[in-house]
Amino acid sequence: MRTVIFRFTAPYLTSLMVLFSIFVLLRGHNEPGGGFIGGLIAASAFAIYGIACGVAPVRRALYFHPMAIAATGLLVSVSAGCISILLGRRFLTGLWTFPDVLGGIGLSTPVMFDIGVYLVVVGAITSIALALEEGDD
């Protein structure tokens, strides 16, 4: 598997895919996409990087343990649901704000929730894939 071409292109491919996954995540509210698909794309990006260059560089690049990323995602999602409680609304009520400085882009708890989903999927799938890849070393 580890041809020179693959090893050379893998980092670029991975960066591109991670960037694309964030794009897919953020546009999800209005166009096809979303946290789940974005997470899958990012996870496959890391899996490709792992196959091409070995697992250790991927872990170094991720800095955190993938499962910690997944746990953070779960925390982010639950917190997004809790914000509405603090404001006296029911759990998971979607809240939106449209600050002037961003030129009409909305900030919302559903987007925050979706980011949590993204992180959970990236973390869980990546940790499985990396653990499996390690067996080959």
Next chain:
Amino acid sequence: MGDGAHQAGFIALALPFVAALLAPALTRLLRHHAAWILALFPAAIFAIVAGFADPVLFAQPVLFGFDWIPDLSIRFAFRLDGLSFAFALLISGIGTLIVLYAGAYMAGHPHQGRFLSFIFLFMGAMLGLVLADDLITLFVYWELTSITSFLLIGFDHEREAARRGAIQALVITGGGGLLLLAGLILIRETSGLGSLSALLGAGDVLRDSDLYMPILLLVLGGAFTKSAQVPFHVWLPNAMEAPTPVSAYLHSATMVKAGVYLLLRLNPVLGHTALWETILPAFGGVTLITGALLALKQRDLKLVLAYTTMASLGLLVMLIGAGSHAAIEGAVLYLIAHSMFKGGLFMVAGSLDHGAGTRDIASLRGLAGAMPVTFAAGLLGALSMGGLPPLYGFLAKEEIYAATAGLDVRALLLTAAAVAGNALMFSAAFLVGLKPFLGRRHDGLAHAHEGAPGLWIGPLLLGLAALFAGLKPTLAHFAFANPMASAALGSPAEIHAAVEFHWGAPLALSLLTVAIGVALYLGARRVHDVLHGGFTAIGWGPDRGFDQAMRGLLRGAFLLTHRLQSGRLDYYMTTTFAVIAVALLGSMAAGGGLPVLPAFPHLFFYEWTVLAILVVGVVLVLIAKNRLTAIVSLGIQGFAIALLFILLGAPDLSFTQFMVETLSVVVLALVMTRLRLQRADHRPWREVLPDMAVALAAGSGFGLFLLKVTQTPFDNALTAFFGEYSRTIAHGRNVVNVIIVDFRGLDTMGEIAVVMTTGLAILALIRIRVGRRGEPHPDMAEAPE
């Protein structure tokens, strides 16, 4: 009665549990002296209950409680009438003495606090049981006594025999409790009444119902297991593994009397039928004789007493089933007498063990000089148990003979059983209460000594109480026996038994009993040898039967588990898919729900192409000899489906499908390389064909099911709702994503939690494989750099 009275009732019910909480700390603080303070709790309960004497003794039951589960009309309700009054006094009164006794007996034991705590828990359960009015409340306390007695019997949990005794008691009495629950629910269902008070006022409602027999059998199942009737008696002697205070408490006034209490309580509503008056005397009589014979076979004082307890319970059940007024009165008198003398004698046995270091009948001799107070207590107990005047036991015996004496076959049988049982118990009584103190002390017992006050106060007081009750029968009858018998009969009863000389059948039978009893006592050694030989020759008994049943249960469980949980993945998969196929196809075929096959659609060439790719993928999976080829072919089929989704206008779904397919191929390939299987899959056709059949069935089942679903009229209310509000409320044009993160956010939250947990589980599985190969896993060791 006002609120104050109700509060007092609840306080009495709660006090034992408060004491149970305090016991460990107090014992740590004051060591065994704590018992003197803790004994105040049951004494206070005794006082509170006695405070209700005014209404209760004049046939005015006190009712208190509150709604517990109103939807099921279950109440947490209690009833204090003549029967529960006497039982509550026995439980708290003897309980006070037992706590004192336990303080002295267990002095210096590292877990004395825990022990006292268990005793109080049991006391609370027992008190609630006899006071409960609501049937479900009764059941809760009933099971609580089973559980707390499990803790008490298994107190010495480091010994195998204690553990076995505890488990046996729990299985038998707990199992009986379940029968009782079924019986109580049946009672509720047939009569529509949820409380004992209502049932007692409802007359023949249960006797007239079609379900009378199942109700009776289930209730008797509960009562007989608890009250150790043959063949459920085995737990009682094995419960002697508990420390002596437990035996003295559980097997005199409480645990084993619970079944008798239930029978007395339900006598007015279930009794007086042919079935009742056949089953009860039969079981009771057999238990009486068996228990009495087994008692004389024993050499251990505690076991002698345990088996006589069983015999006494048999006698009580027999009397309750005899059906006459006098029989119930005899049962009530005997029950009170038994609680006092058996509690006292158990404590005497424990004191002997404590003072002389053994409980073996043969080696205990000549202790009258060394332990005079214990001797007095033992003698009083034995006199009462033997039914000699002027003790209370004599009144009970007279009343019993007055009730059973008669000339028809049934009366003769009952009388014969009563005389034989009593004679055997007479000799057992003096073997425990007299024999250890007579004769010449041998050298092995030179150190024998009287124990601390706590060790002899209890038995002595109980003995004196029996003497007092025998001398002042009118007062004892007024306070205990009359109200009890009235409640058990459902009509006012007046007992007149007194220590006075009167010729008649009862006196003649008493004389006969004493004569046989004395003869048995004098020939005790030979009786023991004969019985020992006899029972050894029989060999098999319910006790061994219990072990066999438990072993059989375990073996059955192992077999079943092994069959269901083979540990082979292909077996699980085959089972799962076969069940899915049967569920889908079977239900559609049986319910007439097979879909109408649609007409063949006109497809464009590119749609044909996608379908062809799909078919090629599936066929390749089937014919592939190489595993990797099969996995990739499965991926081809998946991508074809993703293409179909795009063509049909579901970009989100298609997008996800692409990603999932990619990752599954990667993960499956990685797993395959890790498993180090052979590259090729050589399976003979006879293994492939059944799998193929299951696969085809499951696949066509799903296909037909989906066809059917699409053929039902489509309700687009949700589509309209999401279409309308996704933009306006949730500010999103992508309806799918808005549903995921906003409208159904809670579902998604659950799903990502599952993803996370599954990830952790898979990670753990992978680690296990690595660990088995003995390689250190870099994942754990590696820290961020």
